[in-house]
Amino acid sequence: MGRAPCCSKEGLKKGPWSTKEDLLLTNFIQQHGEGQWRSLPKKAGLLRCGKSCRLRWMNYLRPGIKRGNFSPEEEDLIVRLHSLLGNRWSLIAGRLPGRTDNEIKNYWNTHLLKKLKSSGIEPRPPRKIVTSKKKATIPKIVTSKKPANNSRNKKLQRKEISDHNQRYKVYAPKAIRLSSRNNSVEDIAGSVSSSSGEVENKGIIDGSSSFIPWNLYELRDDFCAEVLTAAGDDLSPQCALPVGSDDCLLDKVYDEYLQLLSENCFLEDDPFGANL
DNA sequence: AATGGACACAACCGCAGAGAA
DNA sequence: GTTCTCTGCGGTTGTGTCCAT
Structure with a gap:
């Protein structure tokens, strides 16, 4: 059975948002609050699909969104968090006040990846499993950047x-949904651990052998999850910093992170053996 | 000035979890 | 237990801008 489309695409506008559309959406949400995305466009008088409205609001219009250049501290934090969490952009965004997952993802892909690579660092690729132990x-x-249209x-x-x-x-780690409904750190840690167990049983292809600063790319996810859990570090958004909060909060997160690393991520010796 | 490639970023797409019916 | 809807996620694409030629 096919999944019903999120909305009828007919007659709906696509592409960049106009100022007028932004205004309509913002006004409507200010009056009625977030949610009910499917019915929102109709009620707000927008010729957009609900999904598009949600994305526009979350990534651009929401109050407190910080736009513009990333500070060196933010960059550093992103790199470190990515080394621990991988492409879990929403989790990473949750630790960066005012930044959205989309923005961080874009920044990572366009700036940080290049930066790391030019420094001779090859970030850990998405981990894969194979059924064979070998x-x-x-x-x-390889998909070209601009495929035939x-x-x-x-x-x-x-x-x-x-x-x-x-x-x-x-093996592509599943996105962990971060909503008010779920996602305590135990959930996250649990999911990471269990998937790692599976990986361990079936064998791992680890394409990363380059030197990574802070030794973090050598960490296994389950260990990281344990570290974070043991340290009482709740990565769920409920505990994330509020959007638009004071800039010093970023420093706080950063300090907290450094402390966490110094306490737990020594890794002078590989605690997992060389069989990864 | 024209053109084409590279780049950056906003937006779209498909998938999947959670909960309601 | 099954199906459907809502929502959120990560990956991918489209398009505007910049820059070199």
């Missing part, structure tokens, strides 16, 4: 990737 090389499907090609490409993934059982 380590294998997974051929990569036709839907048939896109479909073919997706099918290709899907087939590829099925064949090689690419």
Whole structure:
């Protein structure tokens, strides 16, 4: 059974938002609050899909969104958190006051990755598992930055990737949903631990062998989760810093993080052995 | 001035978890 | 237990801008 589309796409506007649309959305949310995204566009008089409205609000219009250049402290924190958490952008964003996951993700992909690579650092790639215990090389499907702009090609490409993934059982950590409904750090730690266990049983392909500062890329997720849990570090957004909070909070997070690392992430010797 | 490639970032897409029906 | 809707996530794409030629 196919999934119903989030909304009827017919007659809906796509692409960049106009000032007028922004105003309509902002006014509506100020009056009625967030939520009910599906019905919101109609009520607010917008020709947009609810998903698009939500994204626009969350990433751009929401009060307290900090825009512009990332400070060196923020950069550093992102790199460190990424080394611990991987591409869990929402978690990382939760520790950076006023920054959105989308912004951090973009910044990582466009600036930080290059920066790290130019310094000879190869951030840990997404971890993959294989069914065979023997380590294998997974051929990569490379998608060009600007693929042919036709839907048939896109479909073919997706099918290709899907087939590829099925064949090689690419392990991509699931996104952990961060809502008011769930996601205590135990949930996160649990999910990380369990997935790591699976990885351990089935073997790991670890493409990262470059030197990484702070030794963090050598950490295994489960250990990191334990470290964070043991330190009482709740990575859930409930505990995240409020958007638009005082800048000194960033320093606080940073200090807290450094302290955490100094207490737990010594890693002079690899505590996990060399069998990763 | 025109052009084309690289880059940056906003926005879109598909997937999946959670809860309601 | 099943299906559906809402919501949130990460990955990917589209497009505007910059810059070198």
